[in-house]
Amino acid sequence: xxxxxxxxxxxxxxxxxxxxxxxxxxxxxxxxxxxxxxxxxxxxxxxxxxxxxxxxxxxxxxxxxxxxxxxxxxxxxxxxxxxxxxxxxxxxxxxxxxxxxxxxxxxxxxxxxxxxxxxxxxxxxxxxxxxxxxxxxxxxxxxxxxxxxxxxxxxxxxxxxxxxxxxxxxxxxxxxxxxxxxxxxxxxx
DNA sequence: CTCTGGATTAGCT
DNA sequence: GCTAATCCAGAGC
Numbered sequence: 689x690x691x692x693x694x695x696x697x698x699x700x701x702x703x704x705x706x707x708x709x710x711x712x713x714x715x716x717x718x719x720x721x722x723x724x725x726x727x728x729x730x731x732x733x734x735x736x737x738x739x740x741x742x743x744x745x746x747x748x749x750x751x752x753x754x755x756x757x758x759x760x761x762x763x764x765x766x767x768x769x770x771x772x773x774x775x776x777x778x779x780x781x782x783x784x785x786x787x788x789x790x791x792x793x794x795x796x797x798x799x800x801x802x803x804x805x806x807x808x809x810x811x812x813x814x815x816x817x818x819x820x821x822x823x824x825x826x827x828x829x830x831x832x833x834x835x836x837x838x839x840x841x842x843x844x845x846x847x848x849x850x851x852x853x854x855x856x857x858x859x860x861x862x863x864x865x866x867x868x869x870x871x872x873x874x875x876x877x
Numbered sequence: 878c879t880c881t882g883g884a885t886t887a888g889c890t
Numbered sequence: 891g892c893t894a895a896t897c898c899a900g901a902g903c
Contacts, residue, residue: 726884734884736899744899761885762896768884781884804887811885853884 689829689837693752697727697771697778702846702864704769704835709785711817712832716793718817720785720807721838724865724872726851728768730777733856737777747825748777755826755833757819764811765820769828769835783852783863784808786871787816809873 693700702725710719728735728748736758737748747756748770756768756779768779785807787794794806794816807813814820819833828835845867850858852874865872 728884736884739900742899758884758899759897760883762883762898764885766884783884800887809885815886851884855883 689835690753693769693771694773695771697729697780698860698862700769700771701725701727701780701862702848704780704782705846705864705866706838706842706844708788708836708838709782709813709817710831710834710836711790711819713790713793713818716790718790718793719788720813720817721788722782722784723786723869724782724784724808724863726781726783726864727771727860727862728779728781729772732860732862734851734854734858734860735777737779741777745777748779749775750825751827753828753835755819755823755828757814757821757824759821760811765814766810767814767819767823781810782813783810784865784871784873785813786869805871808871 704722704725707722730737736745741749752771754770756770768781770779772778787806798816807816823833847867848861849863851863
């Protein structure tokens, strides 16, 4: 797993599709299959690591396989899997998962009335899985937040597009999702 | 110190 | 399609 994660973010991002994100929360297991990712690298002006290491982005420059979590728009958290070698600032943003276990708890954590999906957006899945800054820098090989390989080696049909919500380096095809999966954040694009 | 805008989302028009 | 919500990192002075 570390062998995979120490590669560049744009190489790792499509390969994390089909992996599971497992959160142990109050003794209950919440899990989902990763269906959408985006790559960010220090050479990329859209990345938080572009301007070098700061207290906020420290984890992106740390060990691969740990969590880089950031807070944005005054209310949302998003989670990345740190990639690349120690000292290189890169990571893979988890943009959507397909809920597998603990779906009722996720509904409670999301606290929404609408039928909008539970985990089809980077901040939505963090809310549904109780992921916030307490897990900043967490080693994803350990509970209470783990990244686990797919159970089977089915070859996935993957689509690559430009990334969502950025205003610089917009041309890179660094967003990856499982083609036709209903749990991606923006099926069209 | 002050200012700006963001790897977003829900709810309304 | 539009925008409020609501915090703080990063930049500029």
